[in-house]
Amino acid sequence: MARYELVKRSVALITLTNPPVNALSSPVRHAIAKSMERALSDPKVTAVVICGENGRFCGGADIREFAGPLRGPPLIPVLDAIEAGRKPVVAAIEGVALGGGFELALVCHYRIAHSKARLGLPEVTLGILPAAGGSQRLPRLIGIPAALELITTGRHISAQEALKLGIVDQVTDQNACEMAVEFALKSVGKPLSSRRVSMLTTPCPPDLDALLEAATMQVKKKARGVMAPLACIQAVRAAATMPFSKGMKRESELMTTLFNSGQAQAFQYCFFAQRTAGKWTLPSGAQWNNSKPREIRSAAVIGLGTMGRGIVVSLARVGISVIAVESEKKLLENGRQMVIGMLERDAKRRGVSASLNLLKFTLSLQDLKDVDLVIEAVFEDMALKKRVFQELSKVCRPTTLLCTNTSGLDVDALAGVTNRPHLVAGMHFFSPAHVMKLLEVVCGPRSSSETIATAMSLGKKMGKVSVAVGNCPGFVGNRMLKPYLDQATFLLEEGATPEQIDKALEDFGFAMGVFRMSDLAGLDVGWRVRKESGLTGPDVDSKNPPRRRQGHRYCPIPDMVCEQGRFGQKTGRGWYMYDKPGDTNAKPDPLIQNLLETYRSRYGIQPRNISDQEIIERCLFVLANEGFRILEDGMAARPEDIDVIYLFGYAFPRHRGGPMFYVSMVGLERVLERLEHYHQAHPDVPHLEPSALLKKLVACGSPPVQKWREYIKTMHSHL
Numbered sequence: 001m002a003r004y005e006l007v008k009r010s011v012a013l014i015t016l017t018n019p020p021v022n023a024l025s026s027p028v029r030h031a032i033a034k035s036m037e038r039a040l041s042d043p044k045v046t047a048v049v050i051c052g053e054n055g056r057f058c059g060g061a062d063i064r065e066f067a068g069p070l071r072g073p074p075l076i077p078v079l080d081a082i083e084a085g086r087k088p089v090v091a092a093i094e095g096v097a098l099g100g101g102f103e104l105a106l107v108c109h110y111r112i113a114h115s116k117a118r119l120g121l122p123e124v125t126l127g128i129l130p131a132a133g134g135s136q137r138l139p140r141l142i143g144i145p146a147a148l149e150l151i152t153t154g155r156h157i158s159a160q161e162a163l164k165l166g167i168v169d170q171v172t173d174q175n176a177c178e179m180a181v182e183f184a185l186k187s188v189g190k191p192l193s194s195r196r197v198s199m200l201t202t203p204c205p206p207d208l209d210a211l212l213e214a215a216t217m218q219v220k221k222k223a224r225g226v227m228a229p230l231a232c233i234q235a236v237r238a239a240a241t242m243p244f245s246k247g248m249k250r251e252s253e254l255m256t257t258l259f260n261s262g263q264a265q266a267f268q269y270c271f272f273a274q275r276t277a278g279k280w281t282l283p284s285g286a287q288w289n290n291s292k293p294r295e296i297r298s299a300a301v302i303g304l305g306t307m308g309r310g311i312v313v314s315l316a317r318v319g320i321s322v323i324a325v326e327s328e329k330k331l332l333e334n335g336r337q338m339v340i341g342m343l344e345r346d347a348k349r350r351g352v353s354a355s356l357n358l359l360k361f362t363l364s365l366q367d368l369k370d371v372d373l374v375i376e377a378v379f380e381d382m383a384l385k386k387r388v389f390q391e392l393s394k395v396c397r398p399t400t401l402l403c404t405n406t407s408g409l410d411v412d413a414l415a416g417v418t419n420r421p422h423l424v425a426g427m428h429f430f431s432p433a434h435v436m437k438l439l440e441v442v443c444g445p446r447s448s449s450e451t452i453a454t455a456m457s458l459g460k461k462m463g464k465v466s467v468a469v470g471n472c473p474g475f476v477g478n479r480m481l482k483p484y485l486d487q488a489t490f491l492l493e494e495g496a497t498p499e500q501i502d503k504a505l506e507d508f509g510f511a512m513g514v515f516r517m518s519d520l521a522g523l524d525v526g527w528r529v530r531k532e533s534g535l536t537g538p539d540v541d542s543k544n545p546p547r548r549r550q551g552h553r554y555c556p557i558p559d560m561v562c563e564q565g566r567f568g569q570k571t572g573r574g575w576y577m578y579d580k581p582g583d584t585n586a587k588p589d590p591l592i593q594n595l596l597e598t599y600r601s602r603y604g605i606q607p608r609n610i611s612d613q614e615i616i617e618r619c620l621f622v623l624a625n626e627g628f629r630i631l632e633d634g635m636a637a638r639p640e641d642i643d644v645i646y647l648f649g650y651a652f653p654r655h656r657g658g659p660m661f662y663v664s665m666v667g668l669e670r671v672l673e674r675l676e677h678y679h680q681a682h683p684d685v686p687h688l689e690p691s692a693l694l695k696k697l698v699a700c701g702s703p704p705v706q707k708w709r710e711y712i713k714t715m716h717s718h719l
């Protein structure tokens, strides 16, 4: 777990050997402690260099170990012994120095970084704080403001930034390890006391309180209800106001609180869920590690609406040449200008030059004959999409992959009109496509493993978190959204207000409640979909009871809001009112209050007081219930996939872990009992009826979410 060798006759080289990221697992900590003892006690050794195998210094503590009791030596004494040693120790940082890896570097007396290395204290993103001395040493080394920013955001920084901040002593383009050995030799005999970071005095700004207060306000606003960033601020305060040993004690107390909060578990679950989602599998046995993706050098995007433009930008900025297609000259010109503007702004932000030379704009599908892959992003209309796919089938070479960005239509029906159904898949981006991280890769029954592997790998290349899903209406994300939105509007009927529902969801941790979010997204889109599916509009049979459709409860209030031209922020009116169209500051609107009161009295509904608990349970348990159904139907392979979709596509609060993790934390038995209760009260809402999988899991003793896979395996998989 760590190799020990003597180089240049007098330098002990300790190499961490725990692939893939040289995490500080129990055997690694043990090996570091033993190697240091050996180096310090060997008279031949005058200096020590610590590095990591395979060009990676260290990815920090082994997160997998957090779930169990501590085994082996704790990290802090191992690190303290390095700093206290009487021989100079140099960290040779290549690849990454993150979390405990960064803390390991901080106890070394000197730090040499390769120019491509990244450093950071990302603990806050795991719901904890840098608790191996990082919160106490970094402020001493670089001062409070810079340390506060790094610790509360968990941001990774480049070697160059680390040099500027005074974290590393030297940056090199050459072999960092060899440079560190040379550096170590030159350091022999120099006094070490000023190099021991724990012995430095934290440079304390005069406005410390104001600084910490501002940071507190900022993190409270950014991450509602999340404990870790607040604990990080308290730890940094300790670094500014306490001696090192007392600060370490405070760091440890804060860590214990976070560890026992449940939030840390949720964050750590998210870390592994994201990695699990990349390990897709199909019923044929094809999966992520046995299916080779094709290399995509050129692509086409059809349709330059909001989605299409975002997709073009996502492709071009990773070096893929893109042909963008529109149907009319004016739309094409407008699209071209928007895309160029977006790419230029993006390049400026990243400090690179915009890859405009990769773009071509055309009105003719004939220009697509040689591209490797096409992403269709035209209007959400099956007949139109089928025409496009038929045309593509004729125009593109027979090996071109044809993908659709539909948000819920049948991908296999599109495959069926082509001469290559095995090369057709869905690539469902989320708006705005160049910003949102989620990509649902929709696997049709005829999609080949190579097609799925290519779509997944292209997603990764574009920086997306790609999740493979089955082909059902709405796929995973939007399929689950419907019952969630339905519950919110049913609650309005029963007596709640949009602001009350939003507040309950925001207190739960969502950045925006369902109504504020709908106003932002635009209410007209859902209205059009409901009209097209015969739920509202002139085609609805007048004999239909007004609050029932297709045999189930239906809430027409969203349609009534749209009928008044209230489409959300863009029209300055929606579920809320805004000072002017485009404004974001939502204010409760007495007209909506009026509409709700008139509506309730028309239908003889006696409004009742609805608790926040009921709002959360009805909205979120029904969301997870549909997730269970999706797992039963084999449209998602694992609960982790669903959670990742909700975390990255629908801003589900990370400290809750995702809808499936959340209900597992609430307790499946309780969730089942509440769903049964609500279904009894609302028998005309089928989504409230507990799913068979939920019942099965409860009957099997409510196993933890990571074990659900074993119960799903026996079910019918479309993935």
Ligand SMILES: C/C=C(\C)C(=O)SCCNC(=O)CCNC(=O)[C@H](O)C(C)(C)COP(=O)(O)OP(=O)(O)OC[C@H]1O[C@@H](n2cnc3c(N)ncnc32)[C@H](O)[C@@H]1OP(=O)(O)O
Pocket (backbone or CB within 6 Å): 020, 021, 023, 059, 060, 061, 062, 063, 064, 096, 098, 099, 100, 101, 122, 123, 126, 128, 129, 130, 131, 132, 272, 275, 276
């Ligand atoms: C107290 C707390 C202390 C002292 C801490 O140190 S907390 C841990 C702080 N460190 C981190 O948060 C770093 C987490 N890791 C990453 O950010 C990334 O993995 C990486 C930047 C180090 C590498 O990224 P990449 O090359 O894309 O690789 P993957 O992310 O896919 O990871 C590869 C596999 O390694 C597993 N992994 C990564 N880091 C850890 C870790 N610290 N502990 C345990 N396992 C880790 C990761 O899960 C992947 O595993 P598989 O999916 O392949 O099984």
